[in-house]
Amino acid sequence: MARVLVLGYGNPLRSDDALGWRVAVELFRANASPDVLVLPCHQLTPDLAETASLVETVIFVDCSHKGEPGKILCEEVRSQSGPASFTHDLSPAALLALAAELFGVCPRAYMFTVCGECFDPGESFSPSVSSCIPGLKAMIRRQIEDALIDTVGRQKLVS
Amino acid sequence: MQGAVSKSIVIDPVTRIEGHGKITLQLDANGRVEDARFHVTQFRGFEKFCEGRPFSEMPALMARICGICPVSHLIASAKACDALLAVRIPPTADKLRRIFGLAQVVQSHALSFFYLSSPDLLLGMDADPAKANLFGVLEKKPELARDGIHLRQFGQQIIERLGGKRIHPSWVVPGGVSEPLTELNRDAILAGIPEALAIAERTLGWFKSIMENFREEIGSFGNFPSLFLGIVKKDGGLTFYDGGIRIVNSAGEVLANGLDPADYREYIGEKVESWSYLKSPYYEPSGYPQGIYRVGPLARLNVADRCGTPRADQELAEFHELQRTAVLSSFHYHHARLVEILYCVERLEQLLTDPEILSKHVRAVAGPNCLEGVGCCEAPRGTLFHHYKIDEKGLIRWANLLIATGHNNLAMNRGILQVAKHFVHGERMTPGMLNRVEALIRTYDPCLSCSTHAFGAMPLVIQLFNASGDMVDEVRRPC
Numbered sequence: 001m002a003r004v005l006v007l008g009y010g011n012p013l014r015s016d017d018a019l020g021w022r023v024a025v026e027l028f029r030a031n032a033s034p035d036v037l038v039l040p041c042h043q044l045t046p047d048l049a050e051t052a053s054l055v056e057t058v059i060f061v062d063c064s065h066k067g068e069p070g071k072i073l074c075e076e077v078r079s080q081s082g083p084a085s086f087t088h089d090l091s092p093a094a095l096l097a098l099a100a101e102l103f104g105v106c107p108r109a110y111m112f113t114v115c116g117e118c119f120d121p122g123e124s125f126s127p128s129v130s131s132c133i134p135g136l137k138a139m140i141r142r143q144i145e146d147a148l149i150d151t152v153g154r155q156k157l158v159s
Numbered sequence: 160m161q162g163a164v165s166k167s168i169v170i171d172p173v174t175r176i177e178g179h180g181k182i183t184l185q186l187d188a189n190g191r192v193e194d195a196r197f198h199v200t201q202f203r204g205f206e207k208f209c210e211g212r213p214f215s216e217m218p219a220l221m222a223r224i225c226g227i228c229p230v231s232h233l234i235a236s237a238k239a240c241d242a243l244l245a246v247r248i249p250p251t252a253d254k255l256r257r258i259f260g261l262a263q264v265v266q267s268h269a270l271s272f273f274y275l276s277s278p279d280l281l282l283g284m285d286a287d288p289a290k291a292n293l294f295g296v297l298e299k300k301p302e303l304a305r306d307g308i309h310l311r312q313f314g315q316q317i318i319e320r321l322g323g324k325r326i327h328p329s330w331v332v333p334g335g336v337s338e339p340l341t342e343l344n345r346d347a348i349l350a351g352i353p354e355a356l357a358i359a360e361r362t363l364g365w366f367k368s369i370m371e372n373f374r375e376e377i378g379s380f381g382n383f384p385s386l387f388l389g390i391v392k393k394d395g396g397l398t399f400y401d402g403g404i405r406i407v408n409s410a411g412e413v414l415a416n417g418l419d420p421a422d423y424r425e426y427i428g429e430k431v432e433s434w435s436y437l438k439s440p441y442y443e444p445s446g447y448p449q450g451i452y453r454v455g456p457l458a459r460l461n462v463a464d465r466c467g468t469p470r471a472d473q474e475l476a477e478f479h480e481l482q483r484t485a486v487l488s489s490f491h492y493h494h495a496r497l498v499e500i501l502y503c504v505e506r507l508e509q510l511l512t513d514p515e516i517l518s519k520h521v522r523a524v525a526g527p528n529c530l531e532g533v534g535c536c537e538a539p540r541g542t543l544f545h546h547y548k549i550d551e552k553g554l555i556r557w558a559n560l561l562i563a564t565g566h567n568n569l570a571m572n573r574g575i576l577q578v579a580k581h582f583v584h585g586e587r588m589t590p591g592m593l594n595r596v597e598a599l600i601r602t603y604d605p606c607l608s609c610s611t612h613a614f615g616a617m618p619l620v621i622q623l624f625n626a627s628g629d630m631v632d633e634v635r636r637p638c
Contacts (some may be wrong), residue, residue, distance in 0.1 A: 046274065046293060047312040081294045094294075101297055102305045 228617025266314025273307025
């Protein structure tokens with residue numbers, strides 16, 4: 001049973017938007033640890049809530065369109081119910097809320113974002129995003145290591 | 160003079176559907192709905208930009224049409240390519256494709272019923288729009304939300320186990336499938352069957368228990384005579400993979416049976432209207448628009464004599480008792496969808512326990528032997544046709560796609576008119592009126608394009624225009 005879940009998401013055909021998906025694909029290929037589950041996906045869907053509820057830590061990776069291009073941000077994510085216009089994709093906070101409300105467990109979660117420059121159709125990254133990928137992967141790996149050391153990350157909401 | 164000016168209401172975009180569309184309601188001078196149109200405002204053009212590509216690329220390329228039902232496009236496309244190769248695929252490949260298709264129906268129907276429509280059914284059509292989502296369901300009936308998530312995950316995981324990924328897998332190829340099923344994956348899928356069956360039966364039981372609360376909607380949600388079209392097995396049984404086209408009329412009488420899908424252009428006309436990018440197919444012998452027909456779960460259960468699995472057969476018999484004729488109300492698409500989920504889970508178990516299912520012989524290899532091929536299957540939303548013509552080098556020269564949602568275009572428009580006439584009064588729309596118009600559309604679960612990337616929030620805007628084209632009122636639904 002994995003203890004850490006990495007969810008990298010984005011559209012592989014929308015230039016910088018592919019960042020989370022691409023990083024997850026690379027981490028998936030390099031991952032040999034049974035403690036770590038890496039899932040590249042196009043978007044966060046409600047069916048990921050159960051998977052998230054089974055781990056101690058979730059690490060989200062996404063590209064943002066706000067901020068300084070190429071800048072990496074990492075912040076803790078707290079669960080929060082989804083927006084009114086919800087159909088079948090979710091924010092990280094809403095996914096955690098679903099995990100907590102449906103499956104009784106809310107994992108600790110972190111969000112890595114990089115601000116992108118170009119979201120046009122295409123399969124290559126802008127220079128600013130491309131150059132930050134090695135650093136981003138190193139930061140995610142460190143976060144995974146920290147999470148595996150931390151044994152109290154999981155908050156039992158329902159016994 | 161205000162009373163003498165005709166006005167229209169525009170609902171743009173329609174929410175909780177797959178893709179982008181808008182509705183225009185034309186009001187008469189007394190504020191009564193006079194006409195209604197469902198406009199599909201996005202354009203894809205897959206038929207054109209595949210021209211010049213090698214036909215062997217088509218299944219993977221066509222899967223990109225949709226992020227919800229890529230498997231159906233893969234299957235229809237691969238079947239069209241099988242016809243170009245002029246091969247009969249190995250029996251195990253045939254069964255594996257069926258499994259793939261059934262898993263897709265389960266996950267897609269689960270998305271439609273639990274994620275998109277259950278808020279209306281559980282919370283009511285007049286519920287606060289801010290609560291009409293899965294979180295609203297979660298608050299009132301968490302087990303329903305949990306069941307929906309489990310069921311969709313069950314279907315998605317089968318697709319992932321067979322195709323390698325959940326969205327846009329390319330495992331179905333011309334001549335069969337690219338990899339055989341492993342014992343490990345077969346056993347893992349079989350292990351999920353009991354829970355999926357329990358969810359399907361539980362949800363059907365719940366739905367039937369609340370149906371009485373929706374008498375008015377049943378009576379006015381696309382409740383009109385039309386033809387119904389779908390593929391059935393030779394014995395009249397329900398199928399999603401292959402068979403002959405059967406058409407029944409509103410009395411439930413078989414109008415045509417055993418039509419070859421490859422000859423679809425002989426009996427299906429395709430009309431293009433200037434106000435929508437969605438084609439309006441019709442049954443050619445009846446003419447346009449009298450040849451209006453419906454496809455999808457409601458149509459499939461209307462054209463099928465049996466399901467061929469024990470529990471679904473019991474449910475089908477009960478479904479047929481809803482009406483002595485064909486079941487006409489589009490509200491019953493929900494019911495039909497749940498019966499189909501039950502069938503799919505039962506059928507998955509039958510196929511996975513087939514002694515040949517682990518055979519390694521899953522692909523027939525050949526070069527192009529025909530210059531034209533048609534592939535047809537039942538996608539979750541209805542009958543799907545892919546039709547290709549190639550040159551002697553195997554390059555696509557022409558393609559035509561008849562998508563399930565397109566078949567229902569005329570019926571959706573007529574349904575919107577009916578529901579709007581019944582529920583919309585005056586020049587101001589209440590959230591309940593608006594939601595009922597949208598809910599009618601949701602019964603068809605139209606897939607206008609799931610693979611387009613929505614960027615940012617999707618506000619709902621209703622605008623009132625007078626006959627001169629001036630906007631006289633506007634209402635925005637908050638995100």
